[in-house]
Amino acid sequence: MAAAEAGQQKRAEENDELTIKDGDTDICQQLMDRYAKSSAAQHGHLVATAAAMRSILVAESLPSTPPAYFAAAISSADSTVNSPATDPVAVSALLTFLSIVVPLVPSGEISTEKAREAVTVLVSLIDRDEEKLGVASLRGGVKCIGTLLIGFCNLDDWESLDLGFASLLKFAVDKRPKVRRCAQECLEKILGSLQSSTVIKEASNTVYASFKEYKPVLAELSSSRIDEGSKVDLSLKTQNAEAVYVLNVLGVAIPFISSKLRSRAFSELCNLMASQFSLLTRQILKAMEVFFANSRDEISVPEIESIITSLTGYLSSHDKNPSDTVVQATILLRSALEKLHLVDSKLCLKKLPLVFGDLAGLLTSNDDTASQALDVLKDLINRHVDKDIVEGCLPFEGEENVADGNKIGATKSVCAVFESILDSCDAIPNERILDVTAILIDKLGELSYVLMRNIVLKLASLMTSATGDACSLKHLQHCIGSAVVAMGPEKILELLPISICADNRSCTNSWLIPILKRYIVGASLGYYIEHIVPLSKSILQTSRKAHRKKLQACSHELMELLPAFCNYPVDVAQNFGSLAKLLVKFINKYPFMNEAITLSLQRLVNQNKSKLRPKINPGEAKTCPGEDNTSELESENRYSKKTSTKNIKALASCSAELLQSLVDMFTGLGTEVSSDFKVNFLHIFCNFKLYN
Incomplete structure (x- = not known):
């Protein structure tokens, strides 16, 4: 029986969030209606207290407001304080009753002196x-103190706040979580409401004095490593627990x-x-x-720099620290850099x-x-790596530029970070390392040829010895494809030339061709006309002499890069005439190029015609055959x-001549042609006729 009553009492105590309507209904009556059937002793005492308060009002002919x-x-609480002996049960009920009443008192109804x-x-x-x-x-008593301080006391007079503020500060490190959280929430609201510089100074000194009181204990705790998952409340003595909780208070107050x-408190906090x-x-x-x-802004x-130093130090030992704290430190590091960029971009x-x-x-x-x-790395690259600014700094080289804040020096050092990571890899790095490397290459654009050439060479080395899964x-x-997009095929082929290996008559870097194609x-x-085609022909001649089918396949693959070079080329107006003459020869000499030629021509027509025709709706599918898969946004910016x-x-x-060669080719092929080829050919024919 006693155990059952104790359980009821505990549940009643846990259910301490009492909601009372602020209206015409008497508070005492609402409590009676709510707890009439409750057998919990706490509720009985609360109703009795409310009834006693109503009796006082009735006796003095006062409204039940x-x-x-x-x-x-x-008044009852004051009498209790002055009495030689008190009943804790009665005090508890009185505090709970006050915690219900005080939030319902309209603003201005309690004078600052009475509060x-x-x-x-x-x-x-x-x-x-x-x-x-x-x-x-x-908790109800603490809440009352906070509500009175915030809502009714003079926030511009420290003497009106001093006693209550100190009490809240005391309970903000209490061993009971609900009491502690309530006190911290009240402190935060009070501190956020202060306007007087004098009061802010006094409140600041009070908070900092509380922090200083626990500094020796905090210093000891900061050097004591604990295992992941340890509970603060179970592993600390009372004083040590209070020291930990005072950091929560400082976090709220800072x-x-x-x-x-x-600045002083935060510096000491970072040192911990x-x-x-x-x-x-x-x-x-x-x-x-x-x-x-x-x-505030x-x-x-120094504050931000202290944070960055602390966080990077913590991340450097990430393998020894709980993963959730490492994730949190990572997010905070991004915030710190954003703040630092606003106040000191060079630093x-x-x-x-x-x-x-x-x-x-x-x-x-x-x-x-x-x-x-x-x-976070993606975000930092997008925010802080700017190829336009870097290009302006290219004449300045050397590590001293980092200290001076020059963009080129910082960017070179960032590239060196990823170069070092890749150098340490014997096998293909994981997806995330490759993703962020690709993003950095893309962000630097053509400049990646200067700053990331060693990275590209390392990627190529990994490709030639690739042992990973698909x-x-x-x-x-x-x-590597990102490097192709950023640098362009000319620079890539300077770094990774495709050529014939004299030793075994094989084609070096032939693995690059499918990547170029894509x-x-x-x-x-x-x-394409001046370098790719001559290279292809040279390899083809060697293949015939050496009877190497692999070399022949490499030659064909190089020549079949034509559609890729017709993907938004930069010199159509200047060089299409030369290409058309070359394609006429291809049609007559290299039948394997037929489909590549029709696809290339269709791509050139579609990509240029799309800019001149009315825009289609975003949800409307592209219906033109042979269109490339370049994004609509990118195509808008290309031409x-x-x-x-x-x-x-x-x-x-x-x-004219090219069209005639295509017609001859088409009619000569008869049934030996795919449906895609037919569609592409007819589309090209119609378009060329339209523009002629």
Whole structure:
């Protein structure tokens, strides 16, 4: 029986969020209606207290309003404080009743002087019976103090706030979680409401003094490593637990306290951030998170620099630290760089290589950590790597440029980070390393030929000795493909030339041809005519002499790069005439090129015609055969209307002989032709006739 009653009491205490309607209905009557059938002793005491307060109001002919109930309850509390002996049960019920009434009192209905006196009474009452009170009642008393301070006391007079603020600060490190959280929430609201510089200074000094009191304990705890998953409440003595909780208070207060003390406190907080996980780590990270989420714009450089130093130090030991804290540190590091970029962009550049190095080291961690690191790295590359600015800095080389904040120096160092990672790989790196490398290449564009050539050479080395699975190989090919897009085929083939190996009469770097076929865009028709075709013919001649079918296949594959070079080429107006003459020879001499020729011509027509025709709806499917898979947005940016007009004129003016050769070829093939070939041919024929 006793156990059952104790269970009821506990459940009643846990259900301490009492909602009372603020209207015409008497508060006492609402409580009676709500708890009439409850057998919990706590509810019975609460209803009895409410009835006693109503009796006082009736005896004095006062209305049953929240202000009147508040005055009666505070008077009763004051009498209790002054009595030699108190009943903890009665005090608990009185505090709970006050926690219900005070939020219902309209603004201005309690004078600042009466509110100050009420806070004094409540602090005395709680301090006297603190250890005898239940969690719900104690939490209700703390909530009352906070509500009175915020809503009714003079926020411009520190003497009106001093006692209550100190009490909230005390309970903000209480061992009981509900009490502790309530006090911290009240402190945050009060600090966020302060306007007077004098009061802010006093409140700041009070918070900082509380932090300083626990500094020796905090210093000891920061150097004590604990195992992941340890519970703070179970592994700490009372004083140590309070020291940990004071960091939560500091985290709440930091955005609002005076700039001088904030800088000092934050510096000391960052110094407590050890490179390995401690009992303080999560509290410190939370404080940093709150700081960034709520801080005003005037964050100082030393504050941000301290955060970056602490976070990078922690990430450098990521393999020894809990993954959730590593993820949180990664997110905070991004926020820190964003803040630093706003106040000191040169220093931000100086920090980039260090940050990139630590984040890149996370790409081989578990999935959650690595995924978060990848997202942050992508974001940092997009925000801080700017090829236009870097190009302006190209004459300046050397590591000293990093210290000076020059973009080229920082970018070179970032590239060196990924070069180092790839150099340490004996096999194909994981997908995330390749993805972020590809993004960096893409961001640097043509400049990647200067800054990332060693990375491309390493990728090629991994490709030639590839031992990974098909998925890994696909990601490696995509990364190299990004280099093809960024640098263009001319630069890529300078770095990775396709040639005949004299030793075994094989074709070096032939693995690159399928990648070129897929990723070439915006290349030069002239380069295809002057370099690719002669190279193909040279390899073909060697294959005939050496009777090597693999060389012949390589030659054909090179020549069949024609459609790739016709994917938004940059020199249609200048070189299509020469290409048309070459294609006439191809039609007559190389039958294997027939489909490649029709696809290439169709692509040239479609890509230029699309710029001149009315725009289709976003959801409308492309119906023209032979269209490439270049995104609509990219195609919009490739050609201007003026360029497309010139290109169409060039296609039309040089098409007569080519069109006749196509007709002869088509009629000569008879039934030995695919349906796609027929469709492409007919489309080309109609378009060329249209423009002639």
